[in-house]
Amino acid sequence: MAITSANQLELLQTAEAVAREKNIDPGLVVEAMEESLARAAKSRYGAEMDIRVSIDRKTGRATFTRVRTVVDEEEYENYQSQFTVETAKGYIEDPKVGDTLVEQVPPVELGRIAAQSAKQVILQKVREAERDKQYEEFKDRAGTIINAMVKREEYGNVIVDVGSGEAILRRNEKIGREAYRPNDRIRCYIKDVRREQRGPQIFLSRTAPEFMAELFKMEVPEIYEGIIEIKAVARDPGSRAKIAVISYDSGIDPVGACVGMRGSRVQAVVNELQGEKIDIIPWNEDMPTFLVNALQPAEVSKVVLDEEAGKIEVVVPDEQLSLAIGRRGQNVRLASMLTGLDIDILTEEEESKRRQAEFEVRTKLFMDTLDLDEFFAQLLVSEGFTNLEEVAYVDAEELLVIEGVDDDTAGELQARARDYLEAQNAKALDRARELGAEDSLIEFEGLTPQMVEALAEDDVKTLEDFATCADWELAGGWTIVNGERHKDEGTLEKFDISLEEAQNMIMTARVMLGWVDPDDLVSDADDADMHEEAEA
Known part of the structure; x- marks a missing residue:
C-alpha cells in the first residue's frame, strides 16, 4: 500500500470512522497512524534513523522526514540520527547542541507485513485511548x-x-x-x-458505610442542601446500621427529617439495603453523651471516658446488659464503630466490685508503705489519695481535712512517704546503672529513676538511644489493622505519660544532641498556629 493522492483522504475518513465508532478524539487515531507509518518507514530506511511522519489534518497528505540532532561529543553514539557540532557545520549555519536538521525523505510503500504491523499499532493506540477516556470519565x-x-x-x-x-x-x-x-x-x-x-x-x-450515606443524601433534601450533615455511619451490612446526624438549623430535627413522613424516607433506604434496620442517632460533640445515644435502645447509668487511650467504659443496669451488647455483640460493636472508641460494658454490680477491689489495693498500699493501720489507710483512700506521690508532695492543708489528722500527723505521713519514695528511687537508679544506663540519660530532665530503669530494661541506655525513639514507643498507642484496633505497649506507658509529653521529651533530647535546630521547632510551631487560625 503506497500513500498516494488517491488514498490520502481515505486516511482521514478512516480516522474519523474509527473515532466515531469508539467515541474518541479523531486526532488520537491520526497520531496512531503517524506512529505506525513511522515504524514502517524505519523498517525500510533503517531502525537507527529517526524517521517521523506527519499527516495533514485537512488533505490527508503524509510527509516523511528524517531528523538529526546536534549533540555533545561525549553523547555522540548514532551517526544516523545525531551530529557532533563539528560535523553539523557542513549542514547547519553556526550549529549548537540541541539544534536539529529535518530532511524530507520519499514516502515508503507498505508491504503486507508492514501494513499488518501498522494496523496493530493503530488498534493498540485506539484501545489505550478508550481506556484513558474511561478512566477520566470515572476517576x-x-x-x-x-x-x-x-x-x-x-x-x-x-x-x-x-x-x-x-x-x-x-x-x-x-x-x-x-x-x-x-x-x-x-x-x-x-x-x-x-x-x-x-x-x-x-x-x-453495596456494603460500604458511604453507600448508606449517599442513599440518605438522595432521599433527604436537607442532607443534600447541607442543612443536615451525616457525621458517622456504622454498618453490619444486611442486618443493622447506625447513622449519626446533626442539624445546622435549630428549627429542623435531624432525626425526624431523615425518618420522613410516616418513615417514608428511611424506608426507601431500608428497601434498597435488603431490609437492613437503621438506627438514626443525633450527633453530639460531647462524646459520653453521644455514646449514650449510640447505645440506644439500652439505658446507660454512667460513662467513664479515657480519651488518651481511646477507650470508654459504660455502666448499665444489670437487666440492660444484654440489650446494650445486642445479639452477638452487634449493638456495642456498631456503637464502637460509630464513636471510634473501644467500649467496655459493665453492669452496676461489676463496677461496684471493681471499685471495691481498687479501694482494697490502695488501702493495702498505704498500710504496707506508710506503716498505717487499716482504718487510717481507708481514710486516705476515701479522701481521694491514690498513690504515695500525692501523699508526699500534696499541700499539708489537704491532709489536715482528714478527721483525726493534726500538723504532727500530717508531717509524719509526708516524711514516711518521702523516705519510702527516695529509697525506691535509689534502688531504681542502682538497677538502671547495673543494666548500663549512662548519666546522660539518668540526668535528663523529666525522667524519674523508675522511668530510667524501665528504659534500660528495654535496651535504651543513652540519651542517643532515647532520642531515636518514637513517641508511641514510649507512651504506647493504637494501630488499626484490617479495621481493628490493636494496642501498642509503650516502655513508659505505666507511668501515665501522654503522647504529647513523650514527643516533647524526645525533641528536647534531639535538640540537646544537636540533631535538631531549636529555631526550626519554633518556625514549625508558628506554621501550625497559623494553619489552625486559618481553619478557624
Whole structure:
C-alpha cells in the first residue's frame, strides 16, 4: 500500500470512522497512524534513523522526514540520527547542541507485513485511548452512586455494565446473600477507580458505610442542601446500621427529617439495603453523651471516658446488659464503630466490685508503705489519695481535712512517704546503672529513676538511644489493622505519660544532641498556629 493522492483522504475518513465508532478524539487515531507509518518507514530506511511522519489534518497528505540532532561529543553514539557540532557545520549555519536538521525523505510503500504491523499499532493506540477516556470519565465519580446493569457473575463476583465499560462488584461487597441475574438493574457505590495495565478497574460496593450515606443524601433534601450533615455511619451490612446526624438549623430535627413522613424516607433506604434496620442517632460533640445515644435502645447509668487511650467504659443496669451488647455483640460493636472508641460494658454490680477491689489495693498500699493501720489507710483512700506521690508532695492543708489528722500527723505521713519514695528511687537508679544506663540519660530532665530503669530494661541506655525513639514507643498507642484496633505497649506507658509529653521529651533530647535546630521547632510551631487560625 503506497500513500498516494488517491488514498490520502481515505486516511482521514478512516480516522474519523474509527473515532466515531469508539467515541474518541479523531486526532488520537491520526497520531496512531503517524506512529505506525513511522515504524514502517524505519523498517525500510533503517531502525537507527529517526524517521517521523506527519499527516495533514485537512488533505490527508503524509510527509516523511528524517531528523538529526546536534549533540555533545561525549553523547555522540548514532551517526544516523545525531551530529557532533563539528560535523553539523557542513549542514547547519553556526550549529549548537540541541539544534536539529529535518530532511524530507520519499514516502515508503507498505508491504503486507508492514501494513499488518501498522494496523496493530493503530488498534493498540485506539484501545489505550478508550481506556484513558474511561478512566477520566470515572476517576472523579469515585464516592458517588451509579446505576448499572448486571452482565454476568464470575466466582461470586458480579460484572456490571456501566455504559462505557465494565465494573466489578466483589462478593464481599454484596449485602448478605444477594444474587443477581443478567440484565438486572443494580445500584452501587463507586468505591475505587484504578488505572491498571489491563485498563481502568472500577470497584463497586453495596456494603460500604458511604453507600448508606449517599442513599440518605438522595432521599433527604436537607442532607443534600447541607442543612443536615451525616457525621458517622456504622454498618453490619444486611442486618443493622447506625447513622449519626446533626442539624445546622435549630428549627429542623435531624432525626425526624431523615425518618420522613410516616418513615417514608428511611424506608426507601431500608428497601434498597435488603431490609437492613437503621438506627438514626443525633450527633453530639460531647462524646459520653453521644455514646449514650449510640447505645440506644439500652439505658446507660454512667460513662467513664479515657480519651488518651481511646477507650470508654459504660455502666448499665444489670437487666440492660444484654440489650446494650445486642445479639452477638452487634449493638456495642456498631456503637464502637460509630464513636471510634473501644467500649467496655459493665453492669452496676461489676463496677461496684471493681471499685471495691481498687479501694482494697490502695488501702493495702498505704498500710504496707506508710506503716498505717487499716482504718487510717481507708481514710486516705476515701479522701481521694491514690498513690504515695500525692501523699508526699500534696499541700499539708489537704491532709489536715482528714478527721483525726493534726500538723504532727500530717508531717509524719509526708516524711514516711518521702523516705519510702527516695529509697525506691535509689534502688531504681542502682538497677538502671547495673543494666548500663549512662548519666546522660539518668540526668535528663523529666525522667524519674523508675522511668530510667524501665528504659534500660528495654535496651535504651543513652540519651542517643532515647532520642531515636518514637513517641508511641514510649507512651504506647493504637494501630488499626484490617479495621481493628490493636494496642501498642509503650516502655513508659505505666507511668501515665501522654503522647504529647513523650514527643516533647524526645525533641528536647534531639535538640540537646544537636540533631535538631531549636529555631526550626519554633518556625514549625508558628506554621501550625497559623494553619489552625486559618481553619478557624
